[in-house]
Amino acid sequence: MTTRKDALTHVPVPLGYDPGYPDRLDEDERRELMEGGLSRRVHRVVLAAMGTAALGGVAGGQTPDDRETKVLDVLRDVTKKGGGAGHWYWDASFPRQKSRSAHGKQPIPRIPISYGNSYCGVFDVSVAREYAARVFRAYGFDVATEVAIDQADARGVLDGFDKKRKVGWVLRGRTKGQGMSTQVVPEEDVSHLDDGELAALKKDGYQIHVAELGNYKVMDGDKFVPVLGYVAGIVEFLNAATPGQDVDLGAMLSGWMQALPIRPQDGTKLPRGMKITRPDERTTTLVAASAGTVVLDFNAKDSPAPRLKSRGRFGGGWEELERPLPTAGRPTLLTMPLGTQWDLAELIKANKAKRPNYRLTQTLPGLPKIRIERRGLTMFLPSHFDASKPFRIEIDLPAGRFTWHGQAVIATLPE
Incomplete structure (x- = not known):
């Protein structure tokens, strides 16, 4: 039997190296951690959103x-x-x-x-x-x-x-x-x-x-x-x-992430030659035998309930909401619901021509139409985008395998 020996490389660091572990909280940070639960925040936000809509939505109209x-x-x-x-x-x-x-x-x-x-x-x-x-x-x-x-x-x-x-x-x-x-x-x-x-x-x-x-x-x-x-x-x-x-970049800096789920059977249009499979319990994969465009309509009728959680690995679990929280009034950031699965050989030779192209559109009364197009999972959205209203994401896919995340995640400032 051959015993494999792996060489270990030890990299010296200076005596004053700071690995970034938190060692103390100031008064504002302590108060933020001790504030009331998520449910009370969400309740206030939903009421505020309803009031804003009734008054004409000044922030959303800008x-x-x-x-x-x-x-x-x-x-x-x-x-x-x-x-x-x-x-x-x-x-x-x-x-x-x-x-x-x-x-x-x-x-x-x-x-x-x-x-x-x-x-x-x-x-x-x-x-x-x-x-x-x-x-x-x-x-x-x-x-x-x-x-x-x-x-x-x-x-x-x-x-x-x-x-x-x-x-x-x-x-x-x-x-x-x-x-x-x-x-x-x-x-x-x-x-x-x-x-x-x-x-x-x-x-x-x-x-x-x-x-x-x-x-x-x-x-x-x-x-x-x-x-x-x-x-x-x-x-x-x-x-x-x-x-x-x-x-106002407050939504991007906030500690909250809102998920807008979308199921394959709701608001999803797959072209011929594409199918969604589940190779195991933890993974959902979209397989594209040929290139085509996937159309995802968010906040459509009978869409799954949106969810909210505190950001970070230790931010707790998701809490279901009655309705999507509005984001109008602040620019925000969205992560796409579909990403490329690369094996090592594909990753080495990957180029932009093989990457999905994402296109988001939203049209609201009295506001300019939003149409943003880019490659990459992160999209920056202007302050007149509203995550609580219907919007569409179209994804131009090459042939290949793609991870179906099943939700778009948006940085949200609940209050």
Whole structure:
């Protein structure tokens, strides 16, 4: 008998390595955990939704302005440009922590350590600067990047700055090492702005969004979660610093996920050559002998009851709702009900031509028609999309095998 010997590679980590385990809760986080049960929240939400509908639905009647569209474009690009597919998103939370920013607390991404996952560095500073600049420009600021500040009481470099309006941002810190050995250390003295210098700038009328690089860790290559937290903090800062319609990313940051189930026999149209099978008790598979388009109609008559649960692996079970909860008034994020099954050989040679193409449409009275198309399981939806109203997802499939998840999952803010 041959005894197999596997070589073990030990990667040293610095003494100060932080694996991300939570060690304490602040008062706001403690209060949130101690709040009442889900049923009371849902009851209030359903009543509020009914009242809003009776009053004409002000939030639902708004359409997104240009700044919301551009902010969502930034988030879409994160998942397109090697930012990961957001596979840890549904396990993430975004607790609000005190910051030196002018608007107070910021949403800081957190993903629990479990089953061998690990943080492996932080997001790329240059990429973060690009996204931040796009968000500032979406709000109408004429920003230049890497702007030197040279005053008697403040000398350093801002990541971006609108000199005329004295508004900008800085992401403090730089990286040392790689992967799990990454450390975040202060910038060189010539570029670092310390707390005293930032306070002096604020006193002189500057509005500077301040974030700390060490707060935006990457879990197993998923860069979407830290970028979402970073962009959301900038958006909240700019909402407070500018007039006009706010962009509210609260639904994406909330701790709740709403599932809209769909059964093969309800609201599903399969073209010839496709069938749904159950190879085992835990898996439902759609087998496509040839290419075609699957049509899924959500919130159709006699659809299964929607469900709601707290996000995360330790968020408890699903609770059935009487009706879908509305999402109108805030942009949100949806995960598709059908995904590709790859074996290893297919995964190695996979290309975009073989991936499903997803298309979501919704038409509501008095609002622009929504039509969003993309490849990938994550879709960003504008604030006039409403998960409580009928909508359709069409999926252009190549021949192959696909996992039938049986539900679309939507980030929802119940209250």
